[in-house]
Amino acid sequence: MVETLRVGVAGLGTVGAALIAQIGKQREAIAARCGRRIEVVAVSARSRNKNRGVDLKKMKWFSDPVELAGFDGIDVFVELMGGSGDPAKTAVEYALASGKSVVTANKALLAKHGFKLAQLAEKAGVALNYEAAVGAAIPVIKTLREGLAGNSINRVYGILNGTCNYILTRMEQEGLSYADCLADAQRLGYAEADPTFDVEGYDTAQKLALLASLAFGTKVDEGAIYVEGISSIAPADLAAADELGYRIKLLGVAVRTGKGIEQRVHPTMVRKDSSIAQVMGVTNAVTIDAEGINPITLVGPGAGGAATASAVLSDIADVARGLKAPPFGRPTGKLVAVQKAPMQRHEGGYYIRLEARDKPGTAATIATRLAEQEISLESIVQRHPKGEVPKSKNGSVPVILITYATSEDAVRKALAAVGRDKVISGRPQVIRIEKN
Incomplete structure (x- = not known):
């Protein structure tokens, strides 16, 4: 020896x-x-x-x-x-x-x-x-660097922060608010006294930067990642996702596109029957889409001393x-410099929750603004608990829109126009839908 x-x-x-x-x-x-x-x-x-x-x-x-x-x-x-x-x-x-x-x-x-x-x-x-x-x-570094050395990677994405996954799991299963779940996570030691680094997506972004470099042969570039956290997620979003057959997860996603490498961290709707949707609590998971093989999902403890x-x-x-x-x-x-694909060019389906003002012409105005950006709707849902349309204090009605594949730029332009028309109150909630 x-x-x-x-x-x-x-x-x-x-x-x-x-x-x-x-x-x-x-x-x-x-x-x-x-x-x-x-x-x-x-x-x-x-x-x-x-x-x-x-x-x-x-x-x-x-x-x-x-x-x-x-x-x-x-x-x-x-x-x-x-x-x-x-x-x-x-x-x-x-x-x-x-x-x-x-x-x-x-x-x-x-x-x-x-x-x-x-x-x-x-x-x-x-x-x-x-x-x-x-x-x-989770042996994801070795999997990308050595186990899949002969495969071209198309996409790598995953749940890379246990704190966020714990909070979203509790919100979904128990109907708790974000603030209540965060306070409980801090009490249990899953979240820091200042949780910003975790809940606003920066921890996930740092990890995604490493995975993207391994997957696509690029220089590590944390600044090339679009980052959005989970603090805006409400119980209403999780309830709507459940009814529509989805779960909400904070995902880090790096994908090869014809316009460059798209790197993003944000709350995402994933189908309940997908592998990533089954990952609950503080557990982490990474899915790798590579040419020549079916997607591989690695699941395990993402933190802890042992x-x-x-x-x-x-x-x-x-x-x-x-x-x-x-x-x-x-x-x-x-290793090459990242050719960054701007988020404005991201394409996919979107979940949009609006507080629509209860007055004549509101629905037509919203539909017109979406049509101007060539956005097609898969479904429109109004929340009707116990047969009654719930209204907020200012007379607005919650409306949920699910779009077919469109661009980030089109969604943002349409919602900006709807805002200028003053037919909604508050800020629209927008969550991307990830293909599984």
Whole structure:
């Protein structure tokens, strides 16, 4: 058996502690599978005296993670600190420049600096692995980068944030408001005190940027993604979706079109009989549409110490086996800049909920404005609980429109014109319908 692979871990939070525990527990099995032992020999964290539930006595301690990154006594630097800036950025750069392979779970760092870090890894001839950065225990990075290396990818999309999926699940199943579900998610630890990063779609966007690069051979470009969160979703939308045979999910979608690579994060209606619609609670899922095969859906825990540590350890095991793939599936010289397809050109079906003023001519005006943009309607639904048309305090009636395939630009222009006609109150709710 070859020499032990020596690992340095920067960041001893939930994931770091779980990783050390898992390596200790699986030591012999890992050696048998990899033909090489894996040992954590050095660590770095903010506090040395904190009880993390694992024995660190035999490990060399570094107060500075950058110093750990350059330590000659390690072969692999594992970055679990998080954040797109320092100290994570400098530490990873230093480790790669020092000829050490890097394993990270840091989606923010890779979404912002992934291309440059891949160049450093390529120059040094070392690995840059990040399976845990998207979907935790779901092996979507390896699936795209290695398992489907011979397939042309047409679309990759998924539920990439457990907090949002938990909130939407509770709203649908229990008829609760967004605010009530968010408060409960915060109480249970699924959502941060400031939940903006999760609920407004930015977490999903960072993960989607990595998946899009792998799927389409593009440079990672978080700025090319259209982002919209779930805070505007109301119980009425979920109830209407249910009646129409849909569920609402926050999806990250990257798709190849004739106009470029369309990358978007937004609430989406998906058919109830689709695989992605069955994914409830904090679970994540990713569907890959590739030429020559039926769509593949990967489902599993998208967060948590044990799940994330499992993915980190799989990346370390690859280094131990001597496996090394280009971080984004192709040499950096072959990655191209994203040709962004503007959202105005997005085409598909739309769900539109309007508060229509209850006066003569309203329906005709709405129909005329839609027709002017060549928008055809699949259905028009007025909400009639117990046989009565519900009206808001200002005399408006909720009306739901389902369109056939049309463009984002056409929908926005039609609704802007309807707004100027003053036949609706409030802001229209618009949710895209994703083909499954």
